[in-house]
Amino acid sequence: xxxxxxxSALVVGAGLAGLTAALELAQRGASVEVWDPxxxxxxxxxxxxxxxxVDLGPHALYTAGAAARHFAHLGLTLEGGSPAPLLLxxxxxxxxxxxxxxxxxxCSGLAFPARLxxxxxLLRLPRTRAEGSAAAWIDGHDHPDTRAFLRALARLSCYxxxxxxxxxxxxxxxxxxxxxxxxxxxxxxxRLVDALSNRARAAGVVFARHAARxxxxxxxxxxxxxxxxxxxxxxxxxxxxxxxxxxxxxxxxPHAELPLRAAxxxxxxxxxxxxxxxxxxxxxxxxxxxxxxxxxxxxxVFSNAAELRLDPTxxxxxxxxxxxxxxxxxxxxxxxxxxxxxxxxxRAHVLFRRFAPALTVHHGFPDHTRGGLAGRPxxxxxxxxxxxxxxxGSEGLLADAAVASALAAADHLLPARARSDAA
Numbered sequence: 001x002x003x004x005x006x007x008s009a010l011v012v013g014a015g016l017a018g019l020t021a022a023l024e025l026a027q028r029g030a031s032v033e034v035w036d037p038x039x040x041x042x043x044x045x046x047x048x049x050x051x052x053x054v055d056l057g058p059h060a061l062y063t064a065g066a067a068a069r070h071f072a073h074l075g076l077t078l079e080g081g082s083p084a085p086l087l088l089x090x091x092x093x094x095x096x097x098x099x100x101x102x103x104x105x106x107c108s109g110l111a112f113p114a115r116l117x118x119x120x121x122l123l124r125l126p127r128t129r130a131e132g133s134a135a136a137w138i139d140g141h142d143h144p145d146t147r148a149f150l151r152a153l154a155r156l157s158c159y160x161x162x163x164x165x166x167x168x169x170x171x172x173x174x175x176x177x178x179x180x181x182x183x184x185x186x187x188x189x190x191r192l193v194d195a196l197s198n199r200a201r202a203a204g205v206v207f208a209r210h211a212a213r214x215x216x217x218x219x220x221x222x223x224x225x226x227x228x229x230x231x232x233x234x235x236x237x238x239x240x241x242x243x244x245x246x247x248x249x250x251x252x253x254p255h256a257e258l259p260l261r262a263a264x265x266x267x268x269x270x271x272x273x274x275x276x277x278x279x280x281x282x283x284x285x286x287x288x289x290x291x292x293x294x295x296x297x298x299x300x301v302f303s304n305a306a307e308l309r310l311d312p313t314x315x316x317x318x319x320x321x322x323x324x325x326x327x328x329x330x331x332x333x334x335x336x337x338x339x340x341x342x343x344x345x346x347r348a349h350v351l352f353r354r355f356a357p358a359l360t361v362h363h364g365f366p367d368h369t370r371g372g373l374a375g376r377p378x379x380x381x382x383x384x385x386x387x388x389x390x391x392x393g394s395e396g397l398l399a400d401a402a403v404a405s406a407l408a409a410a411d412h413l414l415p416a417r418a419r420s421d422a423a
Contacts, residue, residue, distance in 0.1 A: 007033035009235035009413065010224055012212045012248075015042025016399055017388040018239030019196040020070070020406035026203035028414045030235065035226060037211040040197040043360070044399075046190035050351035052278045052318035053188040053308045057359050058300060061192075064180035065400040070407065076195045080185040081305035083289040088149075090293045092341060097291065098149075109293065114145030121146070125176055133368050134158075134166040148293050153178070158397060159361045160270050161296045161327035166365070167372030174397060184306035215248040221384045224248075235413040239388045239406065241363045242267035242377045260387075263377030267391045268365040271358045275323040275335040278352040282319040283345045290342045296326035297338045318351070328358045362398050363391030379408040386412045 007030075011022045014036035026032045039045065046053045061068050061078065071078060086097030088109045095109030101119040104110075110118070121128075121141070130137045138150045155161050157174040185191055197207070210226035217223070221234035238245040246264035288301035302308060303320040310318075321343070323335040332355045339346055366372045374394045379386050386409035390398055393405035 007031045007206070007231065007233055009033075009237070010035065010222075010231050010233045011237045011239055012036075012224065013042070013237075013239030013389075014038070014040040014197075014207065015239060015389070015402070016044050016067075016193075016196075017390065017392075017402040017406040017409075018042070018237065019193070019200060020403050021237045021239055021386075021388050021409050022205045023074075023196060023200040023203060024407055024410040025235070025237075025414055026200060026205050028410065030414055032200075032203075032205045033231065034200070034205060034207045035210040035212055035224070035229075036207070037209050040207060041190065041193035044189040044193050046188035046193075048310050049354075050278045050318065051310050051314060051316065052303070052320050052352070053190060053310060054276050054278065054320055054352070054354070055188045055190075055302075055322070057272065057274045057276075057356070057361055058302070058322040058324055059189045059399075060182040060184055062177045062180070062182055062398075062400060064177050066396050066407075067399040067403040068183075070403050071192070074199065076192070076199075078183070078185055078192060078195070079307075080183045082181050082183060083300050083302075083305045085286065085288070087287060087290040087342070088152075088293055089290045089297075089338070089341065094287065094290060094341065097289070110145045110149060111143060114143040114149070117141060117143050117146045118149060121150070122179070125172070125179065128172055130168045130172065131368075132168055133164055134168045134171045135163040137168040137171075138163065152291050152293050155296050155326045156291055156298060158366070159272060159326065160365055162365075165367045165369060167368035169368075170366035170373050170397065173373075177400075184302050186307040188306070188308060212248055234384050236384065237386050237388055237406070237409045237413065238381075239409075241269070241389060242387065242391060245387055260381065263381075263387060263392075266370060266375060267363050267377050268367060269360050269363045269391075270365045271328055271360050273325040273328040273330040273332075273335060274354075274356040274359040275332060275339070276352075276354045276356075277321045277323075277339075277346070277350055279319040279321060279343075279346055279349040280317065280351050281349040282317070283343045283349070287342050290338070292338060295334075295338075296330075297324070297335065299323040299335075299339050299342050301343075319349075321346075330357075332357075362401070363389060364397060364401050365391075366397070379405050380412040384413060386410075 009030040098104040246260040288304040395404035
């Protein structure tokens with residue numbers, strides 16, 4: 001078999017950041033190859049179980065975030081919906097979840113003085129600025145119900161429960177985005193992965209099932225090695241967790257500014273305990289979402305807002321439910337008990353069940369003692385070398401960070417004005 005055309009850019013990793021970077025570089029004129037030993041998508045790939053599409057943990061697209069904006073710019077059609085109605089759990093009772101100032105005033109799960117205080121918090125949110133930890137900002141509010149509700153929102157929006165180290169600036173940014181809403185995607189996040197990878201292939205991107213083993217400087221830029229494959233290219237994007245990226249490049253290198261080990265030390269993975277189930281029947285249809293006010297738990301029936309049947313023409317119902325506990329370890333019984341309250345009798349309808357005691361949701365915990373988002377690993381590592389991922393760069397969390405860092409990586413390697421010189 002003839003050797004494929006040598007690329008001018010190599011992207012190592014085919015997760016959301018890698019796909020975004022590859023497509024962007026190809027659209028700027030580069031010939032791009034993507035290496036990943038697994039199929040495209042990374043943690044965004046969905047699996048199929050019992051006739052349903054199940055994401056690896058709960059995935060939601062912030063409709064006002066960097067990812068949604070970029071996908072809209074690409075013209076990708078990502079249908080889906082938002083969970084409703086929302087419920088707030090307090091003790092063993094479920095109450096309507098307040099989604100705005102008016103619904104706050106009618107929320108039976110919170111004391112009336114707290115409702116008034118929270119209404120003010122929401123009204124001031126667009127212009128609120130604060131420094132330090134999320135815990136310090138939350139504890140500055142008067143009513144204990146206010147503080148409990150803000151703690152629950154912080155865990156939900158940032159996927160982490162260590163509020164003493166969570167940067168308040170990152171939290172406020174996430175809360176502002178949350179007010180614009182989230183979307184569960186029809187077909188799960190596999191639909192997004194397929195759209196990006198198909199668009200990349202159409203732009204000429206080549207996908208190869210290689211596992212990168214080493215990164216070295218070379219006369220032409222960078223030499224990337226895998227078992228049975230070597231590429232020497234001027235542009236490389238490491239769309240990998242910082243710890244994995246650091247394993248590829250021994251230090252010191254000729255580039256004193258190559259901070260991979262420092263980046264790996266500063267990156268912090270965020271994990272949750274996750275329970276996913278597919279149900280043939282849903283015991284309580286009007287209870288698709290419940291956030292616990294007192295414990296780090298929430299559950300959502302994703303199939304209430306998105307089409308997640310493998311065959312949408314199949315009349316048999318398939319209900320996909322995700323339950324999460326922040327800051328594991330948490331026993332599976334804690335997640336099951338939360339689902340018992342939301343969907344009593346659910347065990348009789350289980351078609352599929354998966355418990356992950358420590359599922360990584362992103363690699364970019366915004367630690368205020370390390371500068372928050374600005375203290376995360378940088379995108380620009382050296383001339384011709386960039387890092388991208390959901391824990392990289394100073395913009396956003398989760399998918400928003402992955403996409404924003406991927407676009408920044410493309411800007412570092414191949415500014416848009418240099419498109420004609422890319423190939």
